[in-house]
Amino acid sequence: MQFSPVVRGPDLPEAVAECSPTAAYVHIPFCRRRCFYCDFPISVVGNRATAGFENVVERYVEALCREIRATPLTNARPLASVFFGGGTPSLLPVAQLARILEVLGERFAIATNAEIAMEIDPGTFNVEQLRGYRTAGVNRFSLGVQAFQNELLELCGRSHCGQDIMASIEIVRQVGITNLSLDLISGLPHQTLVQWNASLQQAIAIAPQHLSCYDLVLEPTTVFARRYQPQCPPLPSDETAAQMYRHAQQVLGAAGYEHYEIGNYARAGYQCRHNRVYWENRPYFGFGVGAASYTNGQRFTRPCTRTSYYAWLDAYEAAGGTIDVLPNTPTEELLETLMLGLRLVEGIDLTALAARFGSKLLGALAPCLRRYEGAGWVEVVAIDGSSSEVGDRLPAAGRLRLSDPEGLLCSNTVLAALFEILS
Numbered sequence: 001m002q003f004s005p006v007v008r009g010p011d012l013p014e015a016v017a018e019c020s021p022t023a024a025y026v027h028i029p030f031c032r033r034r035c036f037y038c039d040f041p042i043s044v045v046g047n048r049a050t051a052g053f054e055n056v057v058e059r060y061v062e063a064l065c066r067e068i069r070a071t072p073l074t075n076a077r078p079l080a081s082v083f084f085g086g087g088t089p090s091l092l093p094v095a096q097l098a099r100i101l102e103v104l105g106e107r108f109a110i111a112t113n114a115e116i117a118m119e120i121d122p123g124t125f126n127v128e129q130l131r132g133y134r135t136a137g138v139n140r141f142s143l144g145v146q147a148f149q150n151e152l153l154e155l156c157g158r159s160h161c162g163q164d165i166m167a168s169i170e171i172v173r174q175v176g177i178t179n180l181s182l183d184l185i186s187g188l189p190h191q192t193l194v195q196w197n198a199s200l201q202q203a204i205a206i207a208p209q210h211l212s213c214y215d216l217v218l219e220p221t222t223v224f225a226r227r228y229q230p231q232c233p234p235l236p237s238d239e240t241a242a243q244m245y246r247h248a249q250q251v252l253g254a255a256g257y258e259h260y261e262i263g264n265y266a267r268a269g270y271q272c273r274h275n276r277v278y279w280e281n282r283p284y285f286g287f288g289v290g291a292a293s294y295t296n297g298q299r300f301t302r303p304c305t306r307t308s309y310y311a312w313l314d315a316y317e318a319a320g321g322t323i324d325v326l327p328n329t330p331t332e333e334l335l336e337t338l339m340l341g342l343r344l345v346e347g348i349d350l351t352a353l354a355a356r357f358g359s360k361l362l363g364a365l366a367p368c369l370r371r372y373e374g375a376g377w378v379e380v381v382a383i384d385g386s387s388s389e390v391g392d393r394l395p396a397a398g399r400l401r402l403s404d405p406e407g408l409l410c411s412n413t414v415l416a417a418l419f420e421i422l423s
Helices: 053-070 094-108 127-136 150-156 162-175 193-206 223-227 238-254 273-279 306-318 330-341 350-363 366-374 411-422
Strands: 023-028 079-086 110-120 140-146 180-186 210-215 258-261 264-266 285-287 292-295 298-301 378-381 399-402
Touching: 023 094, 023 273, 053 094, 053 285, 053 306, 079 094, 079 273, 094 110, 094 127, 110 273, 127 162, 140 150, 140 162, 180 193, 180 238, 193 238, 210 238, 238 258, 238 264, 273 330, 330 350, 330 411, 350 399, 366 378, 366 411
Parallel strands: 023 079, 023 285, 079 110, 110 140, 140 180, 180 210
Antiparallel strands: 210 264, 258 264, 285 292, 292 298, 378 399
């Protein structure tokens, strides 16, 4: 299977300029079915062989390519990361994924050492397909396992079973994938600590380079939200959910995985470079249904259905790739920087924070942070790695972070208090 080569740029260092996006997210909305916890903008297509699916996909891919071509060339450097999310990107034929990458390369250029990642679901790909994705340029795969117990998978409305997971792992090994991430969910209905530990142990035995462990959130429009009430059986209690979080941190840490973000663990050198763009509040492109962009200080999200997205795209092209969105205020930028940056275990660089927002805007945060510092949830780490204190004002250097695991467990409480001060 032959593809046109992606247009490549020079190698990029890890640090990229913040003035222009060097990351692109591409949304592939197609799914066999909607999982009971999912509120993402997707299109349920059933079996991939369904009549008409090829035409639906072709129209959508062509729209993506149109949007990419219509996007103003604001970035001065090649893309350092591309992420295909969904939905289920592994329902996309290889040739069409390759075409999207080719258009991205033509429009922006893609760095030689770029991370090109895609989400894949068990039971939706074969050996030839996975090899094709690699030939097209994909070098990181994220497998949506969620759980290893068939009863939990069925309860979630997943389209795969445990046997599909292991068959997919065998394909990954056969193809020789060397950058694999697994997704798991804790806090599921009827899920026990014993089951959660079993899933963690099975994931460790598979030995991926990266693990994402998400705690279930009852989104309002989902099947789960209609069926269950927060903090009520059969959902695990808040304390049990917290125990699951602590257990993952302990077990995965002991297995050699670095806990680098609230729900993410990685072997050395395998942190998700694309997601770090979000957590460091750097600009990025988004393309496709429901995708969000952050460019020129402006955040905007595309319509969440294919029909409305196509209409939006017509208007976007007619307007020459311009959007009518007000840029964030400095206070909004600070709130978002805190909300995203405090998800990272390493926290936020205080020198960079002060340089970006000024001491006056940051000064109001100290009393609130000092209160949670006393509770053991907030920490300041000096440049030499020693502990420091918030004091009457934030230190001029070092890093502000939430303690692991207790501060990260209580991150919503800390962030809510900071939002109240700055709102």
